[in-house]
Amino acid sequence: MKTRLIFTTLALISALAVQAADGIRYQAQPAGNKVRIEGTSTAHDWEMEGTLIGGFVEFESAVQFDTAQATIPGLKDKKLAIKSLVIVPVRSVKSDAKAMAQVMDGLMQDALKEADFKKIECRISELTFKEPHAAGKPFEFDAAGELAIAGVTNKVTFPVTIDVVEKDKLKITGSAPVKMTAYGVKPPAPSFGLGLMKCGDDVKVIFDWNIAKTATTASK
Amino acid sequence: MNKNESELNRRDFLKKGTSVATLMALMGGVELRADDAKPAAAPAEPELTKIPDLPRLNFGIIGMGVQGRAILDTLQHFPQQKEENGPHVIAICDNYKRALTRNSEAAPKAQQYEDYNELLANKDIHAVIVATPTYLHKDIAIAAMKAGKHVYCEAPLAHTVEDAKAIARAARDSVRYFQSGLQERSHPQRQYLLPFVRSGAAGKQVMARAQWHNKQSWQRPSSNPDRDKIVNWRLHSETSAGLAGEIGIHQLDAVSWFWKARPTAVNGFGSILLWNDGRDLPDTMQAILEYPEGARFMYDATLASGFDADYELYHGVDATIMLRDNKAWMFKEVDAPLLGWEVYARKDQFYKETGVALVANATKQTALGTKATEDSAYPYTALHYCLENFVINAVAINAAVDDYIQLYGDSDQKTMAQQMQTAKQIAFKHHPAATWQDGLDATVIALKTHEAVMKNTRIKFENEWFEV
Structure with missing residues (x-):
């Protein structure tokens, strides 16, 4: 009974917090997501892919996305201040190589210190609107925030687009360059057969992420 | 079998x-x-396949006859067991008590159940192997999937096409991993x-x-x-x-x-x-x-x-x-x-x-x-390779399900099952095993062949038999 009371209180506090922020919260949707890591190596290019992206994005209540319009209500000096958390479980990103895929998965998980840091987390705090916007096309932004990989957090900026998939549903697409060593990650250098393969330091993280207005905020 | x-x-x-x-x-x-x-x-x-270093899974075997014993023996002799990195068989079940006591030595740490429902109620068990006589598979396999277990079901899936389809349907809709026991695959x-x-x-x-x-x-x-x-x-x-x-x-x-x-x-x-x-x-x-x-x-x-x-x-x-x-x-x-x-x-x-x-x-x-x-390049039995892939794939899908639930919750089981398809396709690709569809196809072919044998006749296959 006591436990239930505590949970109820916590839930109420959380709900009040959302309302106090006066924001519109979009929550991660399970379907249609894709995160893809593209890298290079001394042998050949490589790719890893996952479908799990969790988290949320919270816009100020004035913000409305309508791709038919030239601009977005709620922009301040061409910027949108947002709260967000993007989560990708490290082990969910897997190699699609025809051979040795599991070896690649293991190497990457070791390199990213998955045992200690199970998630890649990104917190975007600001979106800078890129003009002009062509009607019917996704809105384009430069995103700025923090990216945490393997226990190291760095400031990042990268381009994203926001498209309206259907009412109250958005799709965020982006591509972020990442230097592995900047996060204390040693590029994997596995020894296969007769030779040593060394992965390049620079990788590109490409993602498609679907979010939807949560019931609480949608009713506002 | x-x-x-x-x-x-x-x-x-x-x-x-x-x-x-x-x-x-x-x-x-x-x-x-x-x-x-x-x-x-x-x-x-x-070169032995390393079972991924993911959260360890606990296994239960239902049906401790000849095949159940062979499965237990195979699991207990995985090379990974030497490094204590093999599958944990923590439960065995048979409605014949002597079949359980007979396996006490082979699985000394396993809890013994005479009722499979009690085994399925054990939340510590992640995966279940159904090795009962064929005609008993349906109720057990479906109950195991409903209980949220990964399931390995021996071949044939069932002794009637209707039962086999019921198992296949449950496996299709299951969030968890299902493998048919067509070991040669x-x-x-x-x-x-x-x-x-x-x-x-x-x-x-x-x-x-x-x-x-x-x-x-x-x-x-x-x-x-x-x-x-x-x-x-x-x-x-x-x-x-x-x-x-x-x-x-x-x-x-x-x-x-x-x-x-x-x-x-x-x-x-x-x-x-x-x-x-x-x-x-x-x-x-x-x-x-x-x-x-x-x-x-x-x-x-x-x-x-x-x-x-x-x-x-x-x-x-x-x-x-x-x-x-x-x-x-x-x-x-x-x-x-x-x-x-x-x-x-x-x-x-x-x-x-x-x-x-x-x-x-x-x-x-x-x-x-x-x-x-x-000298064969493959020293193990087909059953060994089959069970090894079951263990590895069950571990992978278990991790995928856990990650999914952490991100999105588990209220929408249908969407979760659909999203798990990708993880399952990757698992089957790297560690091949028989899917529920493979199991159904083989079961239909075998059952209709048996029917033709019994009737000394010719039977034309109908597409509907293979569909769920």
Whole structure:
């Protein structure tokens, strides 16, 4: 009974917090997501892919996305201040190589210190609107925030687009360059057969992420 | 039903005298094997697959008869167990108490259950292996999936098409991992041969032939008539799918799998010729399965003769491939075109033929020896490889489900099941095993073959039987 009371209180506090922020919260949707890591190596290019992206994005209540319009209500000096958390479980990103895929998965998980840091987390705090916007096309932004990989957090900026998939549903697409060593990650250098393969330091993280207005905020 | 059940047969006899491999070599066979990098002088010590270092899973086995014991034994002897990184068998279940006590030594830490519902209620158990008699699979497998367990269900899925479809439907909708016990589909030798046959390397496939010969009664000892009926469920039509279903399913499945085609019709014949001991199922059967474009597959199984044990032949217009003892050979036609890899392969002189073996880096001396053809590159049974892939894939899907629930919650089971499809496809790709659809297809083919045998008739396959 006591436990239930505590949970109820916590839930109420959380709900009040959302309302106090006066924001519109979009929550991660399970379907249609894709995160893809593209890298290079001394042998050949490589790719890893996952479908799990969790988290949320919270816009100020004035913000409305309508791709038919030239601009977005709620922009301040061409910027949108947002709260967000993007989560990708490290082990969910897997190699699609025809051979040795599991070896690649293991190497990457070791390199990213998955045992200690199970998630890649990104917190975007600001979106800078890129003009002009062509009607019917996704809105384009430069995103700025923090990216945490393997226990190291760095400031990042990268381009994203926001498209309206259907009412109250958005799709965020982006591509972020990442230097592995900047996060204390040693590029994997596995020894296969007769030779040593060394992965390049620079990788590109490409993602498609679907979010939807949560019931609480949608009713506002 | 375990294809590797230890029984005295002609195969054992041949092993003690002249090995099958040597016989095949003398016939001019080209051995086809995947792991040929090691010279014959140092027979292959296989590289063992490491079970991913993910949260450990706990397993329960339901049905501790002959097959359940074989499964327990296989799991307990995984090489990974030496490093305490193997599967944890924490529960065994059988409604016959003596079947449990018999396994106390083999699974000393396992909790023993007489009621499978109690085992399924144990939240510490992540995965369940259903090894009961075939006719009991349905309720147990479906209940296990409903309880959120990963499920391995022995082949055939069930002894009726309706039951098999019910299991397949539940597996399709399950968030968790499901694997059908068609063990041969996980064997590396067959995985190696699959693209070889499908690519047309042996030419257009015109005919297949397979047999399973084993002179034994299939009678198991029992303490009283009631127990006899339970123990000898394989001998009676109301509980058994006969030779075609209980043992033939593995070879019947293999041909459809290799040919990537379902049969269009089956003609069956069966008789009791030796074991007229009260059973109502034939101890000897033949079947001809018709495939699209006119190719046919002739299959026979008998408990009345052990001659020549079991093997499969895939006849192509350019070459015939023989599979036996988990080894494969290719016998080329004289007018067959040259395949590229032969240039690099080992060449053996056999009587009037020059055989070309797939043994990389083999020296001439090595080639002249018999080791390369006698030692299998795969030291484990098909059951081992099959269970290994079950363990690995169950671990992977378990992790995927956990990650999904952490991100999105578990309220929408339908969407979660759909999203898990990608994870399952990746798992099956890297660690091949029979899916629920594979299990259903094989079960339908085997059951309808059995029906044709029982009726001595021809049955046309209907697409609807394979759909859920």
